[in-house]
Amino acid sequence: MYFDSLSEFINMGGQGLYVWSSFALSLLLMAFNILLPWLKLKATRKQLARQLRREVNQQGEQA
Amino acid sequence: MWKWLTTLYHRLASPKWFYQISGLWLPWFAVVSLLFIGAGLIWGLAYAPMDYQQGNSFRIIYVHVPAAFLAQSIYVMMALAGVVLLVWKIKMADVVAQSLAPVGASMTFIALVTGAIWGVPTWGTWWMWDARLTSMLILFFLYLGVIALREALKPQDTAAKACALMAIVGVINIPIIKYSVDWWYTLHQPATFTLTEKPAMPASMWVPLLLMVIGFYAFLGWSLLLRARAEVLRREHKSGWVKDLLQRK
Known part of the structure; x- marks a missing residue:
């Protein structure tokens, strides 16, 4: 480890705010770019499956 | 190799094949991106020596650097996908272009904001109308423009063509970003890393950066x-293979 203590690591020689805010923002935005498409994919699958079931049921009733 | 590439290209044009193969690739991109970004973070934040x-x-x-790399290469990919759509009428290219735009905009935003944050202690200012900064801001607006254009236009085919055209025209901005630091040397320093030269910093500094760059590209794939x-x-929800897929579950 380059730093002597945890508090020095967090403080980063007085530049902690710049460093940590940059990393936090980047990781947060990247996490969103995984999480949101993943939820969308799941929701799309679910919605299309429901739609398909409805279609199949309707055809069944008509027959 | 060439034959393998053309086969891959033709197969990727098929939505069904794309869906199947991407399901296999997805966990690998996830693992590689988590491992490399994790290692790069720990190394870069805690072990790399500080700049004197x-x-x-x-x-x-x-x-900042991996985000800026991605911001530009994603735009080039989007423009290439635009060419593939317009010239060969391959619809999958538009799916790719559409999926690239939000992540490209995010990367440009990260590059801009982290650059501004870094500028405060280093340059004493968070923003200046420097050529590199301005051309990156234009890149951000190009991404937003492509996203907005797709929302605004109907039907889907028209929107796809318009977005492809806008992406292709906007690609002129990429060499401007790249050479801006050499043409107008005002604030932003020239490239720290090039493919051809050995980096001017110790390995303990550039190896974590390399890890982050690889991790960021894997993240892009993911x-x-x-x-x-x-x-x-x-x-494709009306086609047979999607129906089979949905009913199997």
């Missing part, structure tokens, strides 16, 4: 495939 001029704020390059898969299902 900039102090610890130099560590911001570990997110994010892109997730978006593209949802979009393929949405567009």
